[in-house]
Amino acid sequence: xxxxxxxxxxxxxxxxxxxxxxxxxxxxxxxxxxxxxxxxxxxxxxxxxxxxxxxxxxxxxxxxxxxxxxxxxxxxxxxxxxxxxxxxxxxxxxxxxxxxxxxxxxxxxxxxxxxxxxxxxxxxxxxxxxxxxxxxxxxxxxxxxxxxxxxxxxxxxxxxxxxxxxxxxxxxxxxxxxxxxxxxxxxxxxxxxxxxxxxxxxxxxxxxxxxxxxxxxxxxxxxxxxxxxxxxxxxxxxxxxxxxxx
Numbered sequence: 124x125x126x127x128x129x130x131x132x133x134x135x136x137x138x139x140x141x142x143x144x145x146x147x148x149x150x151x152x153x154x155x156x157x158x159x160x161x162x163x164x165x166x167x168x169x170x171x172x173x174x175x176x177x178x179x180x181x182x183x184x185x186x187x188x189x190x191x192x193x194x195x196x197x198x199x200x201x202x203x204x205x206x207x208x209x210x211x212x213x214x215x216x217x218x219x220x221x222x223x224x225x226x227x228x229x230x231x232x233x234x235x236x237x238x239x240x241x242x243x244x245x246x247x248x249x250x251x252x253x254x255x256x257x258x259x260x261x262x263x264x265x266x267x268x269x270x271x272x273x274x275x276x277x278x279x280x281x282x283x284x285x286x287x288x289x290x291x292x293x294x295x296x297x298x299x300x301x302x303x304x305x306x307x308x309x310x311x312x313x314x315x316x317x318x319x320x321x322x323x324x325x326x327x328x329x330x331x332x333x334x335x336x337x338x339x340x341x342x343x344x345x346x347x348x349x350x351x352x353x354x355x356x357x358x359x360x361x362x363x364x365x366x367x368x369x
Contacts, residue, residue: 177268177269178249178250178268178269178296181236181250181252181268181269182239182248182249182250185236185239185250185314228264228265228267228268230264232254232260232261232264232265233254233255234252234253234254234265234268235252235253236250236251236252236314237251237252237253237272237277237278237313237314237315238250238251238278238279238311238312238313238314239251239311239312239314240270240286240309240310240311240312241309241310241311241312242300242303242307242308242309242310243308243310244303244307244308245299245300245302245303246294246299247297247299247300249269249270249288249296250269250270251269251270251271251272251278251286251311252265252268252269252270252271252272253265253271253272254271262287266287266288266289267289269288269296270286270287270288270296270297271286271287271288272284272285272286273285273286273287273338273351274335274338275338275340275349276340277313277315278311278312278313278314278315279311279313279318279320279346280346281342281344281345281346282340282342282346282347283338283339283340283342283347283348283349284311284346284347284348284349285337285338285348285349285351286348286349286350286351287350287351287352288300288350288351288352289352289353290352290353290354290355290357290361292355296352297350297352298352300350300352300361300363301327301352301354301355301361301363303324303327303350303363304324304327305324305325305326305327306323306324307323307324307365308321308322308323308324308368309321309322309323309324309348309350309365310322311348320346320367320368321367321368322346322347322348322365322366322367322368323365323366323368324363324364324365325364325365325366326363326364327361327362327363327364328361328362329354329359329360329361329362330359330360330362331359331360332359332360334360337349337351337362337364345366345367346366346367347364347365347366347367348364348365349362349363349364349365350362350363350364350365351363
């Protein structure tokens with residue numbers, strides 16, 4: 124008995140060819156976009172690590188001897204002496220001035236190191252840098268290197284010393300500053316004198332990026348500091364304010 128095998132023929136129409144090309148294009152476009160996004164992420168992490176390295180190199184180069192540091196508490200200077208010293212130590216101001224000499228960023232903006240910030244609770248220890256113009260472009264470039272002076276008097280002077288730092292949502296720069304609570308200690312060392320003053324956090328809140336009321340200098344004659352960084356979603360600014368320990 125003869126059997127007739129009938130197979131269904133698939134006709135490749137122009138419309139089907141067109142769809143096939145579109146699918147192929149979309150596939151390669153998706154692969155390309157994934158590669159670009161991964162590359163951008165890797166580069167961003169490299170850039171952040173490089174910035175962190177520059178900041179830590181600045182800290183390492185400061186190398187301020189502990190016996191030369193004075194700690195101000197209760198408006199009284201307590202001089203920390205080496206056990207073998209018999210007289211008041213002399214802070215090496217010339218050495219500090221050499222260590223904090225003006226430098227330049229990769230983009231050509233000048234800056235100098237004016238202080239250091241230490242927050243024991245969150246293991247933060249960075250130089251505080253400042254530029255001569257305080258322009259938004261200059262500040263944005265300096266922030267890639269280290270926390271930067273945003274507004275106010277010189278470090279540890281009467282008034283509100285405002286410091287801004289990036290939140291990279293990791294352990295770098297001011298990423299952990301939003302976790303600070305009332306009573307936490309922040310130490311600022313003024314590199315022009317080597318004097319360290321401890322401050323206690325008294326409030327923390329979020330504001331719109333356009334709100335700069337936290338930079339007010341109305342402190343009733345007290346020394347205060349204000350730390351400013353972004354929320355994790357970058358929609359708002361986290362403000363942490365602290366006063367000199369008394």
